Amino acid sequence: MALTNKKQSNETLTFSRFLFFFSIFLLSKSTEVLIIYSNYTKISISDFIFEIQQSTSALSAIEITACDFLVAEEEISNRPNLVAVFDISNDLSFQFRIAKLCENNLIVHFLYTDSLPYENKWTFSLSSSKLSLNRALIITLAYFNWTDGIAVTDIQKFSNLQDLFRSYFKDIEVFSVSSDTFIKDFIGIEMKKLGSSLFYLFINKDISLQIQQYLVDSKQLGDGTGILLIKESSYGSNIDGTLGLVEKGKEFVESEDSYLSLTILEMITSLNNASDTYILNFLEEKCPNHYCINEFSVINIQEKQRKIVGSIVEGNFKLLSSIVFPGNSKKIPISQKKVLYFSASDGTTDPGGVPYASVAVFARGLTLAVKDINSGQNILENFQLKLNHFDCGASVYNAAFALNCFEKDKDKVGLAHITAPMTATAFGAMISLKKLNITVPYIGAVNSGPELSNTTAYPYYSRISLPSSWAYTQIPIILKVMGWESIAILYQNDISGSAAFYYLNQTCAKQNIKIVNEHRGIPPLLDREGLKNYTNVIKEVVDSNVRFVTLVFNPPEVNYIAEIFYDLGMRRGDVLFYSTYPGWLTTVATQDEFLYKRVEIAIPMVIIFQSLFVGEIGKKVHDDLYKAYGNTEPATYACLYYDAGMLIGNAIDWTINHGTDYTDPDVLNAAVRDVRFTGCTGSMSIQKGSNDRQFSSFTIQSNSYNFTSGALKTFIVGYFTPTGSTILKIETPFVYADGTTNKPSDFRITRTNCPFDDKLKRTFGKGRALVFGICFFIAALTVIVTFFIWKKWWNRKVDPLTKAEEISLEDFIVGVTIGVEFFQFISQGPDIRPLNAFLADIGDAVSLDLESFAKLENGVFWWIATIIIILCGVWTIFCLEIFFQLDEKLNHIWFFRALSFLADNSMPILGNLCFIPFISILLEIFLCDHSIGNHFTDSYLNKDCYQFCWKGDHIIYVVLSAFSLFFYEPLAVFCRPLWQELQSNLHVKSMPLYLMVKTVIQVMLVVMNKTLKRSSDIAHGFVFTVLILMYAGFVWRFKAFNYARFNWWQQLSLIGVAWVSFLSTINFLAGGTTFPWISLILGGWVIVVLIGLAVQKKKYPSLLFRKKGKDTSTLFKFAFTFGRQSKMHQSKIEPHKLDLFGSK
Secondary structure, eight states: OOOOOHHHHHHHHHHHHHHHHHHHHHHTTTOEEEEEEOTTOOSOOHHHHHHHHHHOSSEEEEEOGGGOHHHHHHHHHTOTTEEEEEEOOOOHHHHHHHHHHHHHTTOEEEEOOSSOSSOOTTEEEEEEOHHHHHHHHHHHHHHHTOOEEEEEEOHHHHHHHHHHHHHHOTEEEEEEOOSHHHHHHIIIIIIHHHTBSEEEEESOHHHHHHHHHHHHHTTOSSTTOEEEEEGGGGTTOOOTTOEEEEETTOTTOOSHHHHHHHHHHHHHHHHHHTTTSOHHHHHHHHSGGGEEEOOEEEEEEETTEEEEEEEEETTEEEEOSOOOBTTTBOSOOOSOBEEEEEEEEOOOBOTTSOBOTHHHHHTHHHHHHHHHHHTTSSSSTTEEEEEEEEOSOSSOOOHHHHHHHHHHTGGGOOSOEEOOSSHHHHHHHHHHHHHTTOOOOEEESSOOOGGGGOTTTOTTEEESSOOHHHHHHHHHHHHHHTTOOEEEEEEESSHHHHHHHHHHHHHHHHHTOEEOOSOOEEOSSOOHHHHHTTHHHHHHHHHHTBSEEEEEOOTTHHHHHHHHHHHTTOOTTTOEEEESOTTHHHHTTOOSTTHHHHHHHSSSOEEEEEOOSOHHHHHHHHHHHHHHTTSOOOOTHHHHHHHHHHHHHHHHHHHHHTTOOTTSHHHHHHHHHHOOEEETTEEEOBOTTSSSBOOOOEEEEEEEEOTTTOOEEEEEEEEEOTTSSSSEEESSOOOOTTSSOOOOOSBOOOOOOOSSOGGGOEEOHHHHHHHHHHHHHHHHHHHHHHHHHHHHTOOOOOOOOOSOEEOOHHHHHHHHHHHHHHHHHHHHSSOOTTTOHHHHHHHHHHHTOHHHHSOOOTHHHHHHHHHHHHHHHHHHHHHHHHHTTHHHHTTTSHHHHHHHHHHHHHHHIIIIITHHHHHHHHHHTTOOOEESSSSGGGEEETTEEEEESSSTHHHHHHHHHHHHHHHHHHHHHHHHHHHHHHOTTOOSOBOHHHHHHHHHHHHHHHHHHHTHHHHOHHHHHHHHHHHHHHHHHHHHHHOSBSSHHHHHHHHHHHHHHHHHHHHHHHHHHTTSOOOOHHHHHHHHHHHHHHHHHHHHHHHOOOOEEOOTTOOHHHHHHHHHHOOHHHHHHHOSOOGGGSOTTSOO
């Protein structure tokens, strides 16, 4: 119990004994006093009286057994010098007779009572009167403005105190207690049920000390509370903040024995001072109304010491010193409901200073729960619930940081504690408080770690959220119900994430759901840059082509992962994310520079989470939060925090109604597990034998995003209740990325995209300048080489065709070349696809324009490029074979005979028809004029954005392409006229000058296509049209063939090309109109053809004919043997005699 103030008590008794012995010495000369006590006397004074009697005979003390009046009468009669009798016999009838006896003998009669039972001018009370004490109590309470609370007294004082408070303080409840058992029940049930924060004790010392200690142990005394001890209730108290109303002069008395001894000694001293005065007059002046004490003091326990802080004199309260109240507060407690404290780790700070701001939004639900309880929820009606806040780690547990943080405010933990969101920080709170010897129930609002379900390991823990083991086991089941059979899983590689994956993996196996990716774990708590180091793990998912991806991550990592999916080329509908984090529905649309990535890749998504904002209460919580925070949609976790607060409130209320002690952590923890209520999440209770709540249904949610307005919408798709009669209930059909409700396949159709954000792409000035330089260098080199070859070897004329000849296969090939080149020229000109896509496709196919006819991007391009480089090498070998006539020299070897055959037949195809496609593809390898950075190595190939330029494999292809161009182009220029010279059956021959100019024109057109066209379609169109017309003029002036009819159609074909080029350019100038261009194109071509036919009929007779009934064996032999020897013998040119290397 409370310790006695020994120092003050000993000093008081020493001074009292000095006064007593000094008074006895004076009185012993002529007077005598007598103390009468009996076996009914409640105080123990025998030792004190015997000590006095050993020092003097002036004071006598006798015990009147059974209050025998005759014995007392004899004792008084035999004492002629007796002036005063101190009657502490505690027997009313006996005291009355003694009073009469003293009155008859003119002896002063002193009683120890607050209410004199009769009027007698010789009878006085050593105590204050009940009336004066009541008046002092009223003045004290009025000073502090304490108008309600709980008063505890005994049965003797009950009526007086109740009447007093009914008259002045109607809201103060008065109770009387007696036995120890009843005291405990009263404090544990009645006082707690009333929920008062103000207490008034007017009862004996022992019971008062018990009540005080119990209030301390049950944490009912603290900041905001007040306690006033009246008279003997203050004896022995040493609880800081306690106030005592005591009689003046008795401020440091610690027991009733000391009080009475001191009072008697003071009276004897007073009588001695009045020895020369008529004693009755003296006493009537000293003791108005016959009560000898009429003034009061207010004491305050501060640092375990009594301190006089106020006095009540003449009806006024006078403050003498500052007052300290319970909880070391200097603020006067106000009349209010009793405050019950609990706490929550709802701060946003993590070790290292990284904020986790989401917690503050979640905790809004907790704030609302406290508000609802305090404003009337039919629970804790007489109490006020108050939340203390801790900021000891929101998502990261650091042992030293958490322990130091909790230790600073350990007195504010309260009756229960709500843990931080993450499982690790929930562990941290329990570990830290255990080290501080603090035991309270813990409530997890959103902790999902499966290990927290264990009641043996965590006996004081319960949670509102379902464990992740529940949520993640449902995902494969839902997928199976909806008809899907393959998923990818990515999880954060910590305790919670690994546990979640364990349950996912187990359930997938049971449901025959295939997990397609092998690498799944990623370390937790990585920032955006840190996660990029694990791009290869995410790329494995992308490469698998699986559509459904389950993410086991906390914010904001889920957002970063979505961004990496985007950087790897995924777009809307390529993947569909499944998660159990409901906040991702809205955080994905957080306004920042990466928003466009997330809304592109992560909307819509599927969120599977326990049902929130359920029923009428859930709707009310949702609406209240919405209105309270600026009409913003509440965070989903706020619902869980609301129920966490309501669980604590209902548990405390349960203990009060069942008469148990809510301050006992074991009692309150049991109540948490027994209580049932309907909250924001629906019916809420804790499972028996577990720390988890009873199972609730899952909500399947999704979202949509308006790309025009930027508005995000979340909605409920359906409910999944494995234990219900309806397992899957669809409320709103799920709308997929394509805008339909058609269920997509497990795997997406492969689509390659760039491995970086499209917004990073930009024109690379340095790269474009290099492309222009390379192209123009090749064009210039072509002009020089072509001129040299023409001047050196082919500056000669071809005899015109003047007589009719039988048409040969070679003549037919020359004619087909005019048509093929017609479409090839068109393909190198302005893009005609906006005019007519079908016509463009036909032209691409006929012209062998591989670039336009097929998508040569990414891997396909490299296959084609590799084949062309190989063919260029083969072409070089063929040319060498022809130059040196290896077939004749090594005719006995079958390889060279076959090589000769292939070379002879491939020359018009590889060297003429494929010239433009080959040059175009080889130049494409140099096209690196777009980049994601400022360096050449940041540029990427136009045909393959996965291939960065000027490093790695690109360097190899650049070298191979350069060598191919170096050999292929000059050899093609030389071999074009050579081929026709080698054909004995060829009648229609091209003019060597025309072939040289055609080569230059073709290279120029390809170069313009790679350079000018990429800069300006309009400029390219005009230049192209002019160049084609100039080329047509050249053909008209210098002739292309030795056959006039072919010359004519060559000119017309070029005019047809110019017409299409002109219309395309006009279309670009008009901004891409919807004009029916095909009509103009075909109309122009028809006119050209009609004019051509009319002129041909009039001016250009046919000189080629086919005989009827000609034996086809000759053609067959020609097609498959091409007798090289006969042709060589008939040719005017012998290749080995050509001065290829300048020798004479």
